[in-house]
Amino acid sequence: MVMLSPTPGRNRKTMAVGIPTVDLSQDRSVVIELIIKACQEYGFFKVTNHGIDKEIVERLEDEAVHFFSKPASEKQRAGPANPFGYGCKNIGRNGDTGELEYLLLEANRLYISKRSETISNDPVEFSCAANDYVQSVKELTCEILDLVAEGLWVLDKHVLSRLIRDVQSDSLIRINHYPAVNEVKGGTLPKTIGFGEHSDPQMLTILRSNDVAGLQIQLQDGFWVPVLTNGRFVSVRHRALANSHKTRMSMMFFGAPSLNTWISPLPEVVSPNNPSLYKPFTWSEFKKAAYSLRLGDTRLDLFKTP
Numbered sequence: 568m569v570m571l572s573p574t575p576g577r578n579r580k581t582m583a584v585g586i587p588t589v590d591l592s593q594d595r596s597v598v599i600e601l602i603i604k605a606c607q608e609y610g611f612f613k614v615t616n617h618g619i620d621k622e623i624v625e626r627l628e629d630e631a632v633h634f635f636s637k638p639a640s641e642k643q644r645a646g647p648a649n650p651f652g653y654g655c656k657n658i659g660r661n662g663d664t665g666e667l668e669y670l671l672l673e674a675n676r677l678y679i680s681k682r683s684e685t686i687s688n689d690p691v692e693f694s695c696a697a698n699d700y701v702q703s704v705k706e707l708t709c710e711i712l713d714l715v716a717e718g719l720w721v722l723d724k725h726v727l728s729r730l731i732r733d734v735q736s737d738s739l740i741r742i743n744h745y746p747a748v749n750e751v752k753g754g755t756l757p758k759t760i761g762f763g764e765h766s767d768p769q770m771l772t773i774l775r776s777n778d779v780a781g782l783q784i785q786l787q788d789g790f791w792v793p794v795l796t797n798g799r800f801v802s803v804r805h806r807a808l809a810n811s812h813k814t815r816m817s818m819m820f821f822g823a824p825s826l827n828t829w830i831s832p833l834p835e836v837v838s839p840n841n842p843s844l845y846k847p848f849t850w851s852e853f854k855k856a857a858y859s860l861r862l863g864d865t866r867l868d869l870f871k872t873p
């Protein structure tokens with residue numbers, strides 16, 4: 568998971584210090600080293616100097632603020648989020664809930680344009696904002712995956728990014744809106760869970776938040792692109808709290824391959840001494856397994872070699 572640094576001028580702290588930060592404007596070899604270390608140790612890092620246009624981010628954020636401020640009956644026109652659209656409190660298909668509402672969309676130009684008609688009174692405006700955002704975070708995703716491939720000494724430097732650029736890529740975009748939960752002065756209310764603990768099943772997540780605290784990550788757990796890297800990278804377990812006095816909003820791009828893509832370790836990360844830990848499977852099989860389980864469940868065990 569990669570977190571975009573806040574736009575300049577909006578520099579409040581959103582997380583505890585000490586999380587790995589990668590300045591993408593540094594020397595390429597330094598950037599690669601930092602990314603590989605962060606993927607192995609945390610499965611999470613923050614990027615600065617990522618080059619994503621502040622206006623592109625703000626346009627989609629403004630559209631989302633406008634959408635979430637509508638009356639429930641209007642928002643429900645875009646729902647339920649099964650599989651895509653507007654969702655409120657219900658997460659996934661197996662009874663998970665959270666204190667949030669959200670939009671879950673396919674990150675594909677045509678789907679976004681069609682879906683926009685139920686989301687906005689000005690669908691062209693919404694779909695332009697969403698498509699521009701998707702295009703720029705997708706570019707960043709591909710740039711990071713190329714750096715990852717290079718850091719893993721993979722011969723085909725675009726082997727990972729090609730999966731995201733594929734027109735059939737199953738990438739998603741999600742905008743979460745956590746309304747403020749007013750804390751009682753001097754009271755010690757239990758923390759309200761906005762989105763429960765889980766790890767994302769996709770290859771890479773790019774997250775951008777509106778600078779309101781809430782995201783928490785768990786250290787040293789899970790796997791990230793686990794099969795492709797044969798367990799070398801970790802997928803961070805994370806959750807979001809909704810206990811601040813402010814409304815939190817986050818926008819995620821989940822980079823995924825096409826449904827029929829076969830997933831197995833990159834040849835460069837296996838050897839006779841380090842054999843494949845997982846049976847090959849398709850993204851569709853893995854996604855199906857993830858979606859049939861609860862939010863916090865782990866799913867990779869299902870694909871371990873005997």
Ligand code: GA4
Nearest residue numbers: 658659660663741767768857858860861862
């Ligand atoms: C986590 C990452 C993405 O938000 C998501 C989520 C999906 C959903 O909200 O429907 C899942 C969750 C996510 C993982 C396990 C399953 C599926 C909810 C859930 C209980 C859209 C995704 O692809 O997987």
